[in-house]
Amino acid sequence: MLKLADIAEALGSHLHGDGDITISGAAEPADAGPEDLALAMAPAYADRLGEGDARAAILWEGADWRALGLEAALFVTRPRLALAGLTRMLDPGPVIGTGVHPTAVIDPAAQLGEGVAIGPFAVIGSAVRIGSGARIGAHVSIGANVSIGADALLHPGVRIGRNVTIGDRFIAQSGAAIGGDGLSFVTPEKSGVEAARESMGDQGEIRAQSWTRIHSLGGVVIGDDVEIGANACVDAGTIRPTRIDTGTKIDNLVHIAHNVEIGRHCLMAALVGVAGSTKIGDRCVFGGQVGVVDNIFVGDDVIASGGTKILSNVPAGRVLMGYPAVKMEQHVDMYKALRRLPRILADLRGGKKPVSPASKSD
Template sequence: MAHMIRDIAAALGAQAAGNLDLTVTGAAEPQVAGPQDLALAMDPKYAGGIGQGKARAAVVWQGADWQALGLEAAIFAPRSRVAMAGLTAILDAGPQIAPGVHPMAVVDPTAQIGEGAAIAPFVVIGAGVILGPRARIASHVSIAEGARIGADALILQGARIGARVSIGDRFICQPGAVIGADGFSFVTPEQSGVEEIRATLGHREEIRQQSWTRIHSLGAVTIGDDVEIGANACVDRGTIRDTLVGSGTKLDNLVHLGHNVQVGRDCLLCGQVGVAGSTKIGDRVVLAGQVGVSDNIFVGDDVIAGGGTKILSNAPAGRVLLGYPAVKMETQMEINKALRRLPRLAATVAELQKLVSKL
């Protein structure tokens, strides 16, 4: 689909110059852009690529001399990644799902399907499901009994929505995600080795045989508005109360939220983050890749944890964390410096030992 430069600039709320009636059909990096592409050169370091490509129009940095760059039109981006968000939304056609219910989908007669919904083949929708208007459900998705999903949902291939899960409006679910699987809850008839170690921090009176008894999950999952769940992410149902994900929160691929976890609003949980059961995450928390959060603790509002951080105890609001176990980021940087000095320090100590032994 072709878009005029003037329409793109208006949608982005950005200034534009040159031939605003020029049309483009896609976006590309400057050096490989063709005549129908909008080159993305939001930083002066990309200026050289414009000359290598064939783009007639580009998104450029503020104050760029677009005519000297050989362009016929330019859009000026005050903040490049915000412009990228708006531009990709304009150019993304989305998945091809035909309107209506495909004849090869299985929809329980008691399910309520909202107006304008599009349901692809091999979808299974259970009893009592409520699916909001304009929902788009790609192939091989299953939505179990009693689930409620709001307006304008996009649920992609192979996702699984469990029983009684409640989801707000404008939900996006990437392929393979599982929302509402049972929590990982087991108990032993007598005190287990894990419980003993937790109490003693490592000491065990004796090692004995033990077997695990399953604790069933009676709760579900409640998700707010404008939430996105990444591919192969897993959000477990609660044991008694629901696992909660607040509005505006985004989960990356392979994120796992255990049973009874509560995640606040507008959080960002990056790839391979794991949050153990019954932990509470505040609002606007950012957990970088492979962050692990222990069970039954809280992470305060506006906490930021760097990649690979392991949060084992309560984290106060606004704290910036790094390391295993998590400490203030500046403290971890000092620890890292000290670790790099250890070989030299060990050699110095060895020399001092020699001198002392001679004395």
């Protein structure tokens, strides 16, 4: 239970009304009980406060909290940032018992920092180093020669392969796999793929081919404050490591291929796929299902909307949309033109001739 006054201080918000109200959770306005802090951060949400029993709410600047039937209110200038702080205060995190569970298997050469908690059936390999305060959930496996920083949280079922280095405050959701082998294979003779790439489409002579693995020796290096979503995969590098820099957040079902380098404070939504040896700058944001081809460079501060397919180098600061990726404003013009095509074709079939604005004025 938290006092409303303490929440207000932690969020840096303005408190009006009774600061002694105790809060145990957060809820949407219509679902809020007397111990919930209702999230009515815009007028459209406040209309439903009367359907719930909230005594206090987070409101937008200028709202009349008394007229809304509340006993107290918090006023914030950036609602989603306030939501981040509030949910952090109310989230106890997963329950992982203190110490090492008796069913966990810990290699004698592993080094565990002070206060490390390891759940049931976890397996910790040789020469692993885990920083103080880390929490390792049930059925997590960590390969040999892995280093994980302080205050990490590995949810149940995370898999970390050998030769992975991870910074402080790392979070991995269930099913995340880090350090697996990359898709790196070669044929004894020139493959159809190589021929098609050189000729822009012609495979040349079609013949039977087999694939020989190029082993992944490079491992993965991850900075501080990185988060990896459920069932996301980060492949090990071939010779040099795959790298994810400090502050980057990666959603569920994202695939980062071998030798990729991702900069600081990037954000990647679900189903993003980044092909091998591509370098991505700082603060890039990729929407869901963005695809990036191999061996290109994406500059700092690039934003790509959902479904965008990036096929070539991108300069810093560009906002992209579409397949193939183009500037957002250009894609909007292309989409409008595409929607007009059926009408234009119908006019042409009917014998009408398109007339440009310049022709009308002549």
